[in-house]
Amino acid sequence: MKRFSRLAALVVVIAATALGCSAKADQTTDKLKATLQSRIGDDATIKSISKSPIPGLYEVNLGTEIVYSDANGDYLFIGDIVDAKSRKNLTQARMTEINRIDFASLPFANAVKVVKGDGSRKIAVFSDPNCPYCHQLENTLKTMDNVTVYTFLYPVLSPDSTVKSKAIWCSPDRAKAWESWMLDRHAPTAAGTCNTAAIDSNLALGQAMKVDGTPTVFLADGRRLPGAVSGDQLNKAMNEATH
Structure with missing residues (x-):
């Protein structure tokens, strides 16, 4: 995951004094946010600031990364917080929560829908037709049952990715065209031109959701x-998400 350049140059200091904050500190997040934003400038945009599990240490949410700060914004701590007893990575768990979306609000009309079995388990995938790892994921999905896959065509790798995405979207049977290309490498051929605004919408949506890689x-x-x-891993995660 990318780290912004100037922060990487800051000296990371773990000071005992930073761990003993006053009761006032948790009421100063707005001030702390303004202070830190002015200090890091355009290298990153602070999404939010909240208290961390460690007294006096604040969680700074940068969207794609979490760092930590003392109450005054004088020091930044770059790294993960791990619960020593459970060995749970608390930073990673927080990133999962911060990046959680409202699945039901996704614009499924803009996705290629493939139903396997009873379709009871549901996932959405942002995928580029020229992405080798996306092909790998499709081969994995081929072995699974009882899942509905909504594929949001997300052509970010090359102009040819856009060409293929449009051809798949304009095919009479989008699901068949998608799987034929991803599994068997049969190049998609559109029956004609069609409205491909959905692909532009997918690109805007993915960028807003910080989808910076495919799949x-x-x-x-x-x-x-x-x-x-x-x-x-996918089977386990889908089962957990369904129950």
Whole structure:
């Protein structure tokens, strides 16, 4: 995950004094946000600031990354917080929550829909037709049953990705055209021109949701799984999201 340049140059200091905050500190997040934003400038946009599990240390949400700050914004702490007893990565857990979406609000009319079995488990996938890991994920999905897959065509790799996405979208049977290309490498051929505004909408949506790689899977409970996850991992996650 990218780290902004200037922050990487800051000295990371873990000071004992930063861990003992006053009761007032948790009422100063707006001030802290303004202070930190002015100090880091355009290198990152602070989405929110909240208290961390450690007294006196504040969680700074940068959208794609979490860092930590003392109450005054004098020091930044870059790294993960791990619960020593449970060994749970608390930073990673928070990122999962921060990036959780409202699955039901996705514009499914803009997706290629494939139903396997009873379709009871649902996922949404942002996928580029020229992405090798997307092909890998499709081969994994081929082995699964009882799942509805909404594929949002997300051509970000090359101009040819856009050409293929439009051809798939304009095909008489989008699902068949998508699977034929992704599984068997049969190039899509559109029956004619059609309205491809859905693809532009998908690009805007993905950018707004910080989808910075393909494939990105969203589960029915709003969690995201980046990359071509394994079949076991995906099955487990889908089952968890359904119950």
